[in-house]
Amino acid sequence: MQGHVQTAEVPAAARPLLSVNNIEVIYDHVILVLKGVSLHVPKGGIVALLGANGAGKTTTLKAISNLLRTERGDITKGSIEFAGEPIDHMNTNELVRRGIIQVMEGRHCFEHLTIEENLLTGAYTRRGGAEVRRDLEMVYAYFPRLKERRTSLAGYTSGGEQQMCAIGRALMSRPRMMLLDEPSMGLAPQLVEEIFEIVHRLNQDEGVSILLAEQNTNVALRYATYGYILENGRVVMDGDAAALRNNEDVKEFYLGVSASGRRSYRDVKHYKRRKRWLA
Amino acid sequence: MEAVGLDVLTWMVDFLSGLFVDPFFAVARRPDKLVQILIQGVSAGVMYSLIALGFVLIFKASGVFNFAQGIMVVFAGLSVVVLIEAGVPAILAIAGAVVVMIVMAFAIERLVLRPLVNQDGIILFMATIGLAFFLEGFGQIIFGADPKPVPVDALMIPDGKIKVLGGLLGKPVRIYELDLTAAGFGALMVAAIIVFLNRTKIGRALRAVADDNQAALSVGIPLRTIWVLVWSLAGIVAIFAGVMWGAQSQAGFSLAVLALKALPVLILGGFTSVPGAIIGGTIIGVGEKLGEFYWRGVMGDGVEQWLGYVIALIVLLVRPQGLFGEKIIERI
Ligand SMILES: Nc1ncnc2c1ncn2[C@@H]1O[C@H](COP(=O)(O)OP(=O)(O)O)[C@@H](O)[C@H]1O
Numbered sequence: 065m066q067g068h069v070q071t072a073e074v075p076a077a078a079r080p081l082l083s084v085n086n087i088e089v090i091y092d093h094v095i096l097v098l099k100g101v102s103l104h105v106p107k108g109g110i111v112a113l114l115g116a117n118g119a120g121k122t123t124t125l126k127a128i129s130n131l132l133r134t135e136r137g138d139i140t141k142g143s144i145e146f147a148g149e150p151i152d153h154m155n156t157n158e159l160v161r162r163g164i165i166q167v168m169e170g171r172h173c174f175e176h177l178t179i180e181e182n183l184l185t186g187a188y189t190r191r192g193g194a195e196v197r198r199d200l201e202m203v204y205a206y207f208p209r210l211k212e213r214r215t216s217l218a219g220y221t222s223g224g225e226q227q228m229c230a231i232g233r234a235l236m237s238r239p240r241m242m243l244l245d246e247p248s249m250g251l252a253p254q255l256v257e258e259i260f261e262i263v264h265r266l267n268q269d270e271g272v273s274i275l276l277a278e279q280n281t282n283v284a285l286r287y288a289t290y291g292y293i294l295e296n297g298r299v300v301m302d303g304d305a306a307a308l309r310n311n312e313d314v315k316e317f318y319l320g321v322s323a324s325g326r327r328s329y330r331d332v333k334h335y336k337r338r339k340r341w342l343a
Numbered sequence: 344m345e346a347v348g349l350d351v352l353t354w355m356v357d358f359l360s361g362l363f364v365d366p367f368f369a370v371a372r373r374p375d376k377l378v379q380i381l382i383q384g385v386s387a388g389v390m391y392s393l394i395a396l397g398f399v400l401i402f403k404a405s406g407v408f409n410f411a412q413g414i415m416v417v418f419a420g421l422s423v424v425v426l427i428e429a430g431v432p433a434i435l436a437i438a439g440a441v442v443v444m445i446v447m448a449f450a451i452e453r454l455v456l457r458p459l460v461n462q463d464g465i466i467l468f469m470a471t472i473g474l475a476f477f478l479e480g481f482g483q484i485i486f487g488a489d490p491k492p493v494p495v496d497a498l499m500i501p502d503g504k505i506k507v508l509g510g511l512l513g514k515p516v517r518i519y520e521l522d523l524t525a526a527g528f529g530a531l532m533v534a535a536i537i538v539f540l541n542r543t544k545i546g547r548a549l550r551a552v553a554d555d556n557q558a559a560l561s562v563g564i565p566l567r568t569i570w571v572l573v574w575s576l577a578g579i580v581a582i583f584a585g586v587m588w589g590a591q592s593q594a595g596f597s598l599a600v601l602a603l604k605a606l607p608v609l610i611l612g613g614f615t616s617v618p619g620a621i622i623g624g625t626i627i628g629v630g631e632k633l634g635e636f637y638w639r640g641v642m643g644d645g646v647e648q649w650l651g652y653v654i655a656l657i658v659l660l661v662r663p664q665g666l667f668g669e670k671i672i673e674r675i
């Protein structure tokens with residue numbers, strides 16, 4: 065499945081906010097996982113990075129946010145630019161300061177901190193208490209549920225609340241761009257819809273650009289403007305979300321509906337890895 | 344045969360009454376002693392708690408079990424003593440020791456932790472054993488191998504005795520001012536650390552790192568800074584312990600062994616619990632002083648040396664996570 069179902073050209077004048085140019089990633093010095101991935105996220109866009117389990121979505125996001133190092137991964141080729149500046153080899157702290165932050169797969173809230181403390185850790189790179197307080201209220205306005213649970217330990221909240229907490233925490237850094245890794249994972253469909261609705265509003269109202277890694281192709285393509293499909297560490301197809309939704313291959317392999325209406329049972333199993341990398 | 348059986352029986356009865364009955368008579372006879380021992384116990388316990396806190400912070404934030412904590416106490420104590428001997432005013436000597444310990448924290452992060460990041464806990468543990476040997480050798484080159492008296496006067500640590508409660512308990516309770524100072528100031532330090540952890544941005548970041556270092560990294564918390572910070576904190580706690588323990592005998596390399604008393608405290612309190620370190624320290628401190636005084640008759644001298652470990656062992660059998668091991672949050 066190779067192809068390009070581009071319909072509308074990205075205007076050349078509008079330089080993308082994020083460009084990933086032909087990167088190669090190797091784990092443990094030997095395992096080649098990304099074999100030349102390129103993608104672009106325009107300012108204010110929502111771009112979906114689709115693909116089955118193990119395709120390399122998480123690796124791509126971690127290469128951008130430079131969380132790879134902690135997994136003994138290395139970018140061995142290619143370059144990454146954010147707002148026109150090369151950012152590969154910048155550490156995560158610096159990247160967060162510059163406005164690019166990842167919400168990790170599997171939520172990763174700080175279990176023994178309250179929801180409010182979790183949110184406040186998101187503002188670690190910022191100064192100015194008053195502004196931070198104001199942003200806390202903004203996060204609560206987007207996620208009223210978090211306000212109700214503000215004094216609960218995050219470890220005792222539900223999966224949906226933890227996902228909201230993780231997104232809210234990232235929002236507290238005042239990002240220009242969020243890298244969301246499978247926010248729908250393990251959540252009931254209605255909750256998935258609720259969260260994507262909020263992400264959409266963050267994009268519209270706060271101007272946060274979004275790169276969204278998802279296995280849930282259906283939902284992702286409804287909210288995204290553009291999509292890339294990753295297979296085995298390569299981009300095999302990209303195009304406008306609407307075009308991808310109508311593509312026969314995408315329908316068959318990723319939306320679970322083939323021309324004959326047969327459902328596919330791929331991607332039933334999610335895997336969850338929580339690796340302790342220290343100790 | 345019967346005579347032997349009887350002998351054993353009387354011995355058993357004597358032994359058990361020595362353990363569980365006689366102490367109460369002793370307390371009734373000299374209640375003032377009990378108060379005095381409790382105060383000594385609390386004072387020792389506060390010191391153990393502080394050292395254990397240093398362990399807990401490092402363990403939580405970087406997953407390292409720091410075997411070098413004891414030698415850090417020695418290093419810190421001797422730095423203060425040597426600076427004062429060289430004619431530096433006490434306040435500046437303490438500030439100097441703080442600088443020494445912070446420099447040490449930076450060096451450890453750079454030379455030990457950073458190259459070993461991503462390695463197994465056991466490898467980091469072994470690295471701290473190496474660190475302990477290095478610091479011991481290095482310390483003996485700088486400070487000399489002989490123990491030194493702590494100049495308590497220069498440090499304005501009171502070391503007299505005061506007598507209180509004379510009318511109430513028949514005989515007045517004699518309290519060592521050194522014990523009071525250690526307990527009071529130690530408690531203050533513990534309180535300061537708790538406020539720091541719970542009320543400040545950096546303290547919150549430190550707890551975040553302890554919970555999930557990947558996630559902490561992802562929101563822009565620099566792990567290295569946090570590591571330097573916890574090692575510095577442990578170093579500052581070590582200054583206090585080195586000076587106070589040194590004041591009770593002398594500041595020398597044998598103090599390192601004392602710091603290992605934090606081990607039963609950690610087993611008792613749980614390796615990840617801040618309140619556990621504090622309460623565990625107090626239980627061990629009070630327990631061993633009581634045992635030393637009241638069980639000396641049946642167990643001989645030196646009860647203090649091992650009682651803490653026995654208490655910890657018993658707790659370990661019943662509750663492997665310790666009395667206060669951090670609740671493991673399980674979601675279904
Ligand atoms: N730390 C790691 N070390 C070695 N291989 C890894 C590591 N993390 C991921 N991989 C491998 O890289 C491939 C892509 O994984 P990942 O990026 O997590 O995919 P996705 O997020 O699309 O499910 C998989 O084959 C996976 O086994």
Ligand SMILES: [Mg+2]
Pocket residue numbers: 118121122123169245246
């Ligand atoms: Mg993934």
